[in-house]
Amino acid sequence: xxxxxxxxxxxxxxxxxxxxxxxxxxxxxxxxxxxxxxxxxxxxxxxxxxxxxxxxxxxxxxxxxxxxxxxxxxxxxxxxxxxxxxxxxxxxxxxxxxxxxxxxxxxxxxxxxxxxxxxxxxxxxxxxxxxxxxxxxxxxxxxxxxxxxxxxxxxxxxxxxxxxxxxxxxxxxxxxxxxxxxxxxxxxxxxxxxxxxxxxxxxxxxxxxxxxxxxxxxxxxxxxxxxxxxxxxxxxxxxxxxxxxxxxxxxxxxxxxxxxxxxxxxxxxxxxxxxxxxxxxxxxxxxxxxxxxxxxxxxxxxxxxxxxxxxxxxxxxxxxxxxxxxxxxxxxxxxxxxxxxxxxxxxxxxxxxxxxxxxxxxxxxxxxxxxxxxxxxxxxxxxxxxxxxxxxxxxxxxxxxxxxxxxxxxxxxxxxxxxxxxxxxxxxxxxxxxxxxxxxxxxxxxxxxxxxxxxxxxxxxxxxxxxxxxxxxxxxxxxxxxxxxxxxxxxxxxxxxxxxxxxxxxxxxxxxxxxxxxxxxxxxxxxxxxxxxxxxxxxxxxxxxxxxxxxxxxxxxxxxxxxxxxxxxxxxxxxxxxxxxxxxxxxxxxxxxxxxxxxxxxxxxxxxxxxxxxxxxxxxxxxxxxxxxxxxxxxxxxxxxxxxxxxx
Amino acid sequence: xxxxxxxxxxxxxxxxxxxxxxxxxxxxxxxxxxxxxxxxxxxxxxxxxxxxxxxxxxxxxxxxxxxxxxxxxxxxxxxxxxxxxxxxxxxxxxxxxxxxxxxxxxxxxxxxxx
Numbered sequence: 001x002x003x004x005x006x007x008x009x010x011x012x013x014x015x016x017x018x019x020x021x022x023x024x025x026x027x028x029x030x031x032x033x034x035x036x037x038x039x040x041x042x043x044x045x046x047x048x049x050x051x052x053x054x055x056x057x058x059x060x061x062x063x064x065x066x067x068x069x070x071x072x073x074x075x076x077x078x079x080x081x082x083x084x085x086x087x088x089x090x091x092x093x094x095x096x097x098x099x100x101x102x103x104x105x106x107x108x109x110x111x112x113x114x115x116x117x118x119x120x121x122x123x124x125x126x127x128x129x130x131x132x133x134x135x136x137x138x139x140x141x142x143x144x145x146x147x148x149x150x151x152x153x154x155x156x157x158x159x160x161x162x163x164x165x166x167x168x169x170x171x172x173x174x175x176x177x178x179x180x181x182x183x184x185x186x187x188x189x190x191x192x193x194x195x196x197x198x199x200x201x202x203x204x205x206x207x208x209x210x211x212x213x214x215x216x217x218x219x220x221x222x223x224x225x226x227x228x229x230x231x232x233x234x235x236x237x238x239x240x241x242x243x244x245x246x247x248x249x250x251x252x253x254x255x256x257x258x259x260x261x262x263x264x265x266x267x268x269x270x271x272x273x274x275x276x277x278x279x280x281x282x283x284x285x286x287x288x289x290x291x292x293x294x295x296x297x298x299x300x301x302x303x304x305x306x307x308x309x310x311x312x313x314x315x316x317x318x319x320x321x322x323x324x325x326x327x328x329x330x331x332x333x334x335x336x337x338x339x340x341x342x343x344x345x346x347x348x349x350x351x352x353x354x355x356x357x358x359x360x361x362x363x364x365x366x367x368x369x370x371x372x373x374x375x376x377x378x379x380x381x382x383x384x385x386x387x388x389x390x391x392x393x394x395x396x397x398x399x400x401x402x403x404x405x406x407x408x409x410x411x412x413x414x415x416x417x418x419x420x421x422x423x424x425x426x427x428x429x430x431x432x433x434x435x436x437x438x439x440x441x442x443x444x445x446x447x448x449x450x451x452x453x454x455x456x457x458x459x460x461x462x463x464x465x466x467x468x469x470x471x472x473x474x475x476x477x478x479x480x481x482x483x484x485x486x487x488x489x490x491x492x493x494x495x496x497x498x499x500x501x502x503x504x505x506x507x508x509x510x511x512x513x514x515x516x517x518x519x520x521x522x523x524x525x526x527x528x529x530x531x532x533x534x535x536x537x538x539x540x541x542x543x544x545x546x547x548x549x550x551x552x553x554x555x556x557x558x559x560x561x562x563x564x565x566x567x568x569x570x571x572x573x574x575x576x577x578x579x580x581x582x583x584x585x586x587x588x589x590x591x592x593x594x595x596x597x598x599x600x601x602x603x604x605x606x607x608x609x610x611x612x613x614x615x616x617x618x619x620x621x622x623x624x625x626x627x628x629x630x631x632x633x634x635x636x637x638x639x640x641x642x643x644x645x646x647x648x
Numbered sequence: 649x650x651x652x653x654x655x656x657x658x659x660x661x662x663x664x665x666x667x668x669x670x671x672x673x674x675x676x677x678x679x680x681x682x683x684x685x686x687x688x689x690x691x692x693x694x695x696x697x698x699x700x701x702x703x704x705x706x707x708x709x710x711x712x713x714x715x716x717x718x719x720x721x722x723x724x725x726x727x728x729x730x731x732x733x734x735x736x737x738x739x740x741x742x743x744x745x746x747x748x749x750x751x752x753x754x755x756x757x758x759x760x761x762x
Contacts, residue, residue, distance in 0.1 A: 140723055147730045151737060158741060164748040168760055171741045175667065178680055178734050185687055185727065192720070193694040242760040622761025624676065624754045628667045
């Protein structure tokens, strides 16, 4: 029986890569067969992982398979180990479920694109490499899989090659991503120099007996920055907005919702399992502050975006910040605090995958029907696409942490951890960030779904069924994860924490009296009452009042002199064209019924903080060289910090 | 030994410097190439042993020879392949950039910013 389990992870990894090759040699006429094979391959991977639930999550085993049968010689691991523990399996599940949904979604979504036959090959390579990355116990194998992943992702980002932004986004991704991978390779090589092994368990057992020296610190810094690039930690977060904005939405979903998790996974592997830094408070402070910076910068940048997908990408940066804060707090020696924060971090990791995939699919639905994601152009789609609107608001409420959706629970756990941490001020920052998240989600909802109907939207329809199914599944996951927190925490997250901390008996307590079931019932009752009120009391709500009937509007009366003065002011404003919007708030309300522009919605916040927003806007200059400088600068800072705190 | 490490880190730093200072995209790709070469040299140097020979057992070997470490050589081979594909993909993208933007200066290819 054990052999039977051991072979499963290999099948899981190899099936997509094999089918990718098969697809690329099948004739292009059999496009339907190719699509069916692609969906089938992702489903087979998922089934493989489902079989592994029993031994790993329930019995608490670790499954390992040595490629080619090369095991130990004199207790030295020789071959490449395919290894599955609870952490790998959790991330593997996120990858696998999302890729099944993405492949179903792209059946219709990508049907208008050219070269669709190559799309599925590269997509399956991406899936396979992500699974290979998480289901391995070998540092160099992780690097190789990471490179395949990066290449597949770059190719898919540049897939719509007739659009300028795909090419530009892909080029920046290539440069920054390659530097990240190079740093990871240098770190791996230096660890090999120190320990003469590439096996993670072996390395950690050797490093456990030693003090830090210069080489291991350089290697730690390289690995941290390399994985920070992969998991969008500020200031290495510059490529995801470009790439996620330009990629097809079914791929943006994978890049933003899932590939960021592989970066976080690498970070957790390096911190907890390779270097065994649990209880090292100087590294814990570093990660905590880094995460806080990430979530603040991400959300501030998101607030000033006026592209749907770019805004979502910056939200990914911000939400990854929450996860990193949880991981940083998890490094403290204090056990209840550490367990609590790690639980929050892993819960948020699962939740982020669910709601960010859902939001990107909504953006994809809008793009599929209206052909633009510019928030200043989109308007009033709610009447034509009510389904997409409902899905979007489920995702938006989840990401902003409204009960009873899933984001609330995980953020609550992270706040709770922050309150008990040595720097409780982080709680306040996290709360403010959460508020700003809600604010920018309202901005998106308002711009896209509310307001007057746009001209291009006169004859659009709701998206087809194959695009609806993934959205329904994801929104169901969002709600279910929010309603059954105790099950998720005890059955899914405890085994993961036990596997990375090598200990048993993890237990956390929720603060407060929050009970999701009661909240759900309350929400349902309030919604029901509201619906009854709407139907009984006022039948005129929702009726369109024509402009001629609107006689009750009171006009303010101006004298000629005042009119002239106002028009002079307007002219002056036009003359300083570049600062026009920032000087006079016209809010798009020149006449009744005009759309309130996305840029104008938070004018009241943006005006006093103009310098901050301008500084951040100008810093993200779009020049690839600057972004390289940021990554190298981060490496220098981390290196100095680690040398000072760990060596001296 | 030590000269290998100096050369490796020298190449890595030169590669990063090219990526930071050179605006021409072709030069940036070459910078990535230099960075890769530096890393390859680093890995090879890690596996090097003074007066070591290629790690191949032959019929008349006495078992006293000093072999260089074979694993870094395997790693370098993988790393070279990956480096080649980075260069190819990047060059393909630069062709497309030229088509869309009419220039390959990275400070002019910045429509996605802020």
